[in-house]
Amino acid sequence: xxxxxxxxxxxxxxSGASLFLAGLPLPGFTKDKPPxxxxxxxxxxxxxxxxxxxxxxxxxxxKMRNSLTPDNYLKLxxxxxxxxxxxxxxxxxxxxxxxxxxxxxxxxxxxxxxxxQNLMQGGGLSPFSETSGWLGRSLELAKLPGRSLSLDMPxxxxxxxxxxxxxxxSIRSSSNLKTKLIDMISMFHSKEGSSxxxxxxxxxxxxxxxxxxxxxxxxxxAGKAMSQEGGPLxxxxxxxxFDTHANQGADEFGKHGKLLKLxxxxxxxxxxxxxxxxxxxxxxxxxxxxxxVRVNGTWGTEHGYGSAGLLAGGSITKSRVISKWPxxxxxxxxxKRDLMSTIDYRSVCAACIEKSxxxxxxxxxxxxxxxxxxxxxxxxxxx
Amino acid sequence: xxFKRILLTLFLGIGLIGVSIAGAYDDxxxxxxxxxxxxxxxxxGYKAEVQKRGIGCEGGKAVAGAAQTNKxxxxxxxxxxxxxxxxxxxxxxxxxxxxxxxxxxxxxLKLVVSQTDYDxxxxxxxxxxxxxxxxxxxxxxxxxxxxxxxxxGWSMAKGGINVQGSDVEFTEGSFWQMxxxxxxxxxxxxxxxxxxxxxxxxxxKMAYFTHTVKEGEVPRNPLYPILxxxxxxxxxxxxxxxxxxxxxxxxxxxxxxxxxxxxxxYL
Numbered sequence: 001x002x003x004x005x006x007x008x009x010x011x012x013x014x015s016g017a018s019l020f021l022a023g024l025p026l027p028g029f030t031k032d033k034p035p036x037x038x039x040x041x042x043x044x045x046x047x048x049x050x051x052x053x054x055x056x057x058x059x060x061x062x063k064m065r066n067s068l069t070p071d072n073y074l075k076l077x078x079x080x081x082x083x084x085x086x087x088x089x090x091x092x093x094x095x096x097x098x099x100x101x102x103x104x105x106x107x108x109x110x111x112x113x114x115x116x117q118n119l120m121q122g123g124g125l126s127p128f129s130e131t132s133g134w135l136g137r138s139l140e141l142a143k144l145p146g147r148s149l150s151l152d153m154p155x156x157x158x159x160x161x162x163x164x165x166x167x168x169x170s171i172r173s174s175s176n177l178k179t180k181l182i183d184m185i186s187m188f189h190s191k192e193g194s195s196x197x198x199x200x201x202x203x204x205x206x207x208x209x210x211x212x213x214x215x216x217x218x219x220x221x222a223g224k225a226m227s228q229e230g231g232p233l234x235x236x237x238x239x240x241x242f243d244t245h246a247n248q249g250a251d252e253f254g255k256h257g258k259l260l261k262l263x264x265x266x267x268x269x270x271x272x273x274x275x276x277x278x279x280x281x282x283x284x285x286x287x288x289x290x291x292x293v294r295v296n297g298t299w300g301t302e303h304g305y306g307s308a309g310l311l312a313g314g315s316i317t318k319s320r321v322i323s324k325w326p327x328x329x330x331x332x333x334x335x336k337r338d339l340m341s342t343i344d345y346r347s348v349c350a351a352c353i354e355k356s357x358x359x360x361x362x363x364x365x366x367x368x369x370x371x372x373x374x375x376x377x378x379x380x381x382x383x
Numbered sequence: 384x385x386f387k388r389i390l391l392t393l394f395l396g397i398g399l400i401g402v403s404i405a406g407a408y409d410d411x412x413x414x415x416x417x418x419x420x421x422x423x424x425x426x427x428g429y430k431a432e433v434q435k436r437g438i439g440c441e442g443g444k445a446v447a448g449a450a451q452t453n454k455x456x457x458x459x460x461x462x463x464x465x466x467x468x469x470x471x472x473x474x475x476x477x478x479x480x481x482x483x484x485x486x487x488x489x490x491x492l493k494l495v496v497s498q499t500d501y502d503x504x505x506x507x508x509x510x511x512x513x514x515x516x517x518x519x520x521x522x523x524x525x526x527x528x529x530x531x532x533x534x535x536g537w538s539m540a541k542g543g544i545n546v547q548g549s550d551v552e553f554t555e556g557s558f559w560q561m562x563x564x565x566x567x568x569x570x571x572x573x574x575x576x577x578x579x580x581x582x583x584x585x586x587x588k589m590a591y592f593t594h595t596v597k598e599g600e601v602p603r604n605p606l607y608p609i610l611x612x613x614x615x616x617x618x619x620x621x622x623x624x625x626x627x628x629x630x631x632x633x634x635x636x637x638x639x640x641x642x643x644x645x646x647x648x649y650l
Binding site for chain 1: 494
């Protein structure tokens with residue numbers, strides 16, 4: 001058997017985009033239909049917020065990272081720009097359907113992918129402290145048991161024992177084989193175990209399997225599903241490979257720029273799929289950390305702290321950049337190397353939950369993020 | 384003298400009570416608390432103070448944004464308390480409004496288009512058609528071996544068409560026969576934007592499946608070809624709608640399509 005030598009970094013790079021859908025309202029169970037839908041794009045590896053949304057008004061930006069800042073950024077105002085990869089997103093900003101929160105992140109400063117990703121999904125007070133995720137807990141509070149379209153159940157959606165999952169894959173003549181295999185396994189189980197296998201057997205022949213696997217198609221599929229009456233109210237798409245330690249690039253053809261383009265296409269896919277349901281939707285990005293302010297010796301960046309969050313959807317009626325800008329001078333950086341995070345991104349997530357699922361901020365702060373004093377930033381985003 | 388002694392005792396007593404009521408670290412800055420925690424990480428007093436203030440410590444210094452880490456505060460959520468009121472609003476946040484020039488704004492607005500968006504302003508659309516129902520069948524035309532194309536003998540899609548005003552819609556029950564995503568009927572319902580021109584042509588855009596996808600094969604997204612006045616089309620004769628029509632559709636270099644329209648009648 002060939003030996004598979006995967007480094008931690010290579011492991012992070014080989015995983016592709018995945019889609020998870022959740023929050024199917026149950027007739028007679030869900031009290032009131034929530035006001036909207038919430039979709040999360042998880043950007044794993046650490047998105048560079050300073051490249052995505054360059055603060056060109058800060059005099060230190062070009063001094064410190066000229067080679068990572070695109071020349072052709074779009075000026076959003078007199079201080080912030082937008083990376084040229086965000087073509088569709090810029091159009092949404094023009095339509096007042098998109099905003100940016102800058103110098104923000106989950107309160108995690110130790111720069112480990114695994115800890116950071118766990119914290120951004122779990123929403124706990126420290127990595128690996130929670131066995132459920134902040135979105136799953138929110139759906140549970142809103143009494144919306146969900147369904148996840150994936151082989152596994154991502155941490156972010158865990159939180160209700162009525163969750164269900166499915167993996168949208170289709171292999172030639174696989175249905176018959178899978179069904180037979182599942183039937184054989186189920187013979188050795190009784191009662192509840194057997195019923196689970198029956199459910200799995202039924203799923204293996206479901207039409208849901210006909211979905212292209214590229215992120216934009218998944219987003220469109222998710223949007224379509226969410227736009228249906230009684231469809232899921234939440235979805236999660238995961239994009240990996242933002243960990244650009246070398247040859248990060250500045251423009252839309254660079255390594256980071258291509259990934260930003262992918263994010264742009266996902267948002268466009270959602271818009272296309274959601275149709276009229278766009279008006280009550282909110283899409284937000286998550287990343288485990290930002291990247292260092294300075295370029296490293298291999299024309300890339302190291303793991304950092306503060307980054308930027310992108311928000312899109314018809315729930316936003318006024319486009320803006322929301323920030324408590326900390327500055328980029330060395331003494332203004334976190335540990336003299338990273339963009340400082342001055343807005344707790346959990347507040348942004350809380351505002352999006354409040355808008356889409358209609359939950360009270362204090363309940364979200366206490367029961368979802370276990371931080372009763374979590375500041376409310378709802379009005380900055382949605383007023 | 385005795386009176387002075389009493390006064391001094393009272394003064395010292397009140398002072399000592401005051402000291403005992405005030406927190407032991409109240410006059411310490413966050414950085415000082417973190418510095419001591421860094422030196423004595425197991426000290427319960429310092430740990431409790433960090434937790435009470437809701438700060439995080441890194442390298443002996445306080446971290447803004449209440450960053451709580453494993454290193455300093457493996458906090459149990461049940462014991463997390465704060466003196467700050469709930470629903471507090473961070474008043475230091477600034478809103479940077481978006482300011483595009485009118486020219487840039489106009490260009491940006493063009494970027495948000497649906498795959499079926501189409502500008503019909505260059506066409507003269509009919510507006511006096513009332514409830515026409517037709518049958519349609521789409522065939523593939525392959526250009527690989529012939530410049531003029533060879534129509535294949537099997538249909539890609541079939542069903543009915545409704546025309547109302549200039550709007551063209553496929554009726555429920557219409558279907559693609561290309562497998563994969565094409566089996567989803569919503570593509571013929573939701574992803575079609577076609578109008579009828581005064582001279583009987585179909586113009587606009589629609590989701591179009593040009594490749595067959597068999598069970599188990601990788602699904603393919605539809606293409607969105609533009610339907611325009613094709614020189615090889617035989618338009619619908621609005622004066623004699625019973626005549627059959629042929630709408631040619633350019634899709635890809637190697638293949639296109641013909642939409643055959645027949646049995647039109649007023650409802």
